[in-house]
Amino acid sequence: MSKARTALEEMGKDGSFKRKDSAWRSWISNEEGAEFPPESGRYHLFVAAACPWAQRTLLTRALKGLEDAISTTVVHPTWRRTRPDDDEDKHCGWVFGAPKGSDETFKNSIGLGGPFPCHMDGCEPNPLFESKAVRDIYEKAKDTEGKYTVPILWDKKKETIVSNESAEIIQMLNGCFNEFAKNPKLDLEPEELKEEMASVDTWIYNTLNNGVYRCGFASSQKAYETAITELTDSFDRVAQILEKQRFIAGDQITLSDIRLFPTLLRFDEVYIVYFKCNTRAVRHTPAILNYCREIYQMAGVKGTVDMAQIKMHYYTSHPHLNKFSIIPRGPNFAKLLEAPHDRNLVANSKKQKVEE
Numbered sequence: 001m002s003k004a005r006t007a008l009e010e011m012g013k014d015g016s017f018k019r020k021d022s023a024w025r026s027w028i029s030n031e032e033g034a035e036f037p038p039e040s041g042r043y044h045l046f047v048a049a050a051c052p053w054a055q056r057t058l059l060t061r062a063l064k065g066l067e068d069a070i071s072t073t074v075v076h077p078t079w080r081r082t083r084p085d086d087d088e089d090k091h092c093g094w095v096f097g098a099p100k101g102s103d104e105t106f107k108n109s110i111g112l113g114g115p116f117p118c119h120m121d122g123c124e125p126n127p128l129f130e131s132k133a134v135r136d137i138y139e140k141a142k143d144t145e146g147k148y149t150v151p152i153l154w155d156k157k158k159e160t161i162v163s164n165e166s167a168e169i170i171q172m173l174n175g176c177f178n179e180f181a182k183n184p185k186l187d188l189e190p191e192e193l194k195e196e197m198a199s200v201d202t203w204i205y206n207t208l209n210n211g212v213y214r215c216g217f218a219s220s221q222k223a224y225e226t227a228i229t230e231l232t233d234s235f236d237r238v239a240q241i242l243e244k245q246r247f248i249a250g251d252q253i254t255l256s257d258i259r260l261f262p263t264l265l266r267f268d269e270v271y272i273v274y275f276k277c278n279t280r281a282v283r284h285t286p287a288i289l290n291y292c293r294e295i296y297q298m299a300g301v302k303g304t305v306d307m308a309q310i311k312m313h314y315y316t317s318h319p320h321l322n323k324f325s326i327i328p329r330g331p332n333f334a335k336l337l338e339a340p341h342d343r344n345l346v347a348n349s350k351k352q353k354v355e356e
């Protein structure tokens with residue numbers, strides 16, 4: 001029997017969602033004889049524009065200016081059968097986009113909704129080797145876990161996966177590729193903030209990054225109540241911090257912001273509706289909204305944001321949550337991010353306090 005499974009199957013007995021750890025955890029290293037040394041053009045990122053974990057890697061690549069050193073491929077936003085010719089194998093997951101010019105369409109995985117185009121701008125076939133689905137990349141690397149997630153940091157030379165853990169890939173992109181980066185001086189993991197970063201990352205991961213999934217995938221009222229209570233408390237805690245401090249771990253942008261921003265970006269358009277996170281809204285929380293605006297307006301960031309693909313992914317990929325895959329119109333959150341932000345005020349009021 002195939003081991004293939006998705007996050008939707010990672011449930012505790014009490015109806016709570018329990019995400020499994022990523023399986024591929026190697027590191028890029030400068031050390032002599034390292035298995036994966038930093039090299040320009042050697043590594044490739046397979047991502048989904050829709051996926052918040054994958055967006056972390058695109059954000060770090062953009063802010064560091066690593067576009068020429070590390071290539072990327074964006075997969076199609078809607079999960080589909082990865083072995084459509086095998087009746088026994090029901091796995092659904094990420095597939096590559098059809099080439100430009102294709103007018104093929106498809107319906108959701110229970111044959112409803114759509115029609116959705118197989119080609120979408122920005123989503124291409126795998127440029128490195130013949131494959132239809134992200135699952136094929138894992139199988140090429142002889143994966144035995146059976147969970148086919150993005151992002152993937154792929155080594156073109158050894159033809160294997162270096163890492164499929166976004167939290168670690170962004171550390172590598174920040175620290176290991178400076179000789180090829182356009183912004184080598186930008187350190188997103190400064191020594192003096194490491195402790196604070198680790199502390200905020202822990203509660204933000206449990207209650208917000210993964211917290212939205214714990215709300216959305218809960219299959220018992222009790223599990224949902226626990227998740228939504230923790231999420232609401234953390235949302236308020238983030239707001240309180242950002243009322244006084246420019247970024248989540250201090251006065252400068254760090255990997256902790258890169259981890260938080262993709263969750264906030266999806267909150268009003270997707271999580272409030274789809275994952276029932278409707279106790280709070282980013283657009284009604286000025287400190288968080290302006291924080292998102294500031295990050296969105298940094299050079300390169302907008303290019304990592306594709307709200308159409310984000311919405312399409314969630315609303316069309318899990319038919320048991322949205323049978324007909326209807327995509328709600330929403331508040332046009334990306335447009336709200338275009339307005340000027342007021343984050344200088346936070347920095348100025350802090351400076352004033354120090355001077356007083």
Ligand SMILES: N[C@@H](CCC(=O)N[C@@H](CS)C(=O)NCC(=O)O)C(=O)O
Pocket residue numbers: 005006007008021022050051052053054093147148149150151164165166167
């Ligand atoms: N811990 C991983 C999580 C990645 C992850 O769960 N990605 C989702 C997309 S949002 C995925 O690819 N899911 C496929 C599946 O569950 O089968 C990371 O942060 O990199």
